Amino acid sequence: MIYIQENSNEPIYLQIYRQIKEDIEQGNIVHEERLPGIRTLAKTLGVAVNTVIRAYAQLAVEGYAEARHGSGFFVLDNSNKDTERNYISQNISPISVEGSDLKQPVSLYDFQYGGLSYEQFPFKLWRKYTSQILLSSQKDLVNQYPDKQGDLLLRQEIKKYLHRARGMVCCEEQIVIGSGLHYSLDILCKILHKENNRIAMEEPGYNGARDVFINNNYNLYPIPANKDGLTLSSIYRSGACAAYVTPSHQFPYGTVMPIYQRKELLNWAIANDAYIIEDDYDSELRYDANPVPALHSLDMDDRTIYIGTFSKSLSPSMRVNYMVLPVRLLTRYYSLFHTYNSPVSWLTQRVLAAYMRDGYYERHVRKMCLNYKRRHDVLVQEATKMFGRKVVLYGRGAGLHFILEFPGGEEQEWLIKQAEKVGVKVYPMIPFWNDRNACPQNVIFVGYSLLDEQQIRKGIALLQSAWFSALP
Template structure:
């Protein structure tokens, strides 16, 4: 068994130990100190070496797997992936290309042909011509000086006005432009919330399983996370009420990764809990536009009469993750604390991108784009569901369909995700494990996989599912 270099953990640091391990291993991989194909220390051995809990090490490794630095190879352990670049590369050194393969100690990892990575869109869906046109128009207009200034800390006022109107029409969200803050992604929005957190005890309840991009932010800011189970109709209200949390992070319109939708009666119970306990609900509405039957479900914020909901939305899912543009809508009572905490700060999203987005929305192209993307993704969704039914049939149960950009497969014959991911890779198909989304991993049966179809071409989906059927059930 190969080993990583000596790791150091600081038990007095505010940074969680799993995050310290993650950062050190990631840095060594990026700098080339851990070469491609190298097997690193097992979770059990590293936990014993550092005298810490094994779950802590597993959390660090799971994040590294999720981000593509490591692969968990069945019967071989964790190995370093081919990142196809080297930050420490010297002039004249040969760079590994996409066509080359990374070699583990006992098997080859071939490049994938079909990629079911969740959260990404096909690059062809981006409105390149319009974006270039608006960029040119802005640079040639009287707004040139504006885009060379710092602008408002909350973001461009025209974009916030457009957002207010769009969200009211399509999500029922009630707000004023001064309540909207433009920020660089959902994690940036959560950082804002954490900085104005009004309670003494740093605790947050989260759905179990949950969006781990949020849990990472809370952990790195010293929050204790209280896992609350997700049922077929959403988060467990009884368990939430029994907890000591004063804040909960949820995705009621399409929970990630389970895909469940919270019905109206449970939304009312959740709002009543927040009112009775003087608590905050963070509503993550990350892919609310993608509903394939009926209109999008009104936001939880739209029925909140007591300003207990902080609404978080993003342009990433329907436009481009690389744009790094999201927004947070604060209740009026939190605005003074925001102003106090962020005085002297600057908006984290380039002003020129905000102005392009404002024009894109004002001219009606955003809603046209949403309709076009939604239609395209519905076609992919339907093809994927039909292909699974035709090729895999009763061997799996499908969760979270009819909305979003991913589905969840539950395997009914005892197969585990680690083996399933590896077999798929051997057939040149990438699928994603669910383990990283669990806070208490010992409660997870490890028989689920995530299939995202945003990046897939329609014509590739049937062949990809056939390849998965061969990989898993031949």
């Protein structure tokens, strides 16, 4: 059994590789035995297919297994390998066995957040556009360094899309293509960092953004967030050079920032010569209303740095996002990054540009919304039916996750362990708090992007039995 430790510093593919290697060396997997199919193992573990491919490739490189065309990966004869260093004593105490990660159950229903189900990706159209571009008159660009800010055609399509979908007015010179939010925030940290190294940030908020700020030696000033939204009253005392916010769908509570708070935030930026970093990470995925206008569209003083992504609408493994810089920051951007090259391949950018140009991206978004709305509605219906008033859901109507609050006081550590016993994986809220002691203990985090409607029903039924079957 392979167990993935989500909070480990060891990459997931290395965890898979290491555990299979140990099983081979210990004789648990024998010569000529076929390893689990790549897609099967990826689905079982709730990881990306490419993650399993990397693990298997490493096993093949080191001679533990080999790929056979059309048949999969098979274990090679490792009888001459020195296995003494990997020997596990049979005299293991019951306590050490119970505490071992190897005894954790496989999650049959993983309510994770982040990955998308593979059938949602437009494989046929992507293959079609890739072939067209590789056979076009511009195919020689595949061997050239791409535009430093990203392919011009893609930036032009993004500009038009933002105007149609988000009510934004900008030019392609303001758009910088990146390889994910972390990349874009890292660029911003260097642009903004002069004498002031303080960032105001939602608390709780996205821990990935928090880590980038900390790694760039920024001090964090908390903007309190809860199920009712943000509390902005203290931001005037922050002395921050910028505020990082998720106004269209606050992460993790899922609230939408009301218009009066958006204006208040913009007034703060003007009064304090500061900037607003608007992370619009899943603005397309709204199920109860049309997408709300971007905060950027209200900004008349060029104070908003808008960050968008294709990770939630198209594919997280494609590693394509973008930011729209205020005109006043372009000179500093050019000064600091004039020798940098775009981190995203030209081919990926050009295919995406053609896909957007022909209207397929917006059709794809509409289709995604319909698919995920069905899953969203099933989860709400099943949770309401199975949990009743024992659980309160936050974050309805948008995105790919919910917060579950337990008025009865059940604590997240117990809830997570009980869920594991029945093969269901749910997640703690603690990582989203910078001050972890402030995190309420009766809340957990669940996503539903990798589960279909039937799996959601079964998962919720199992959670009901794990959490409430023994209660009156």
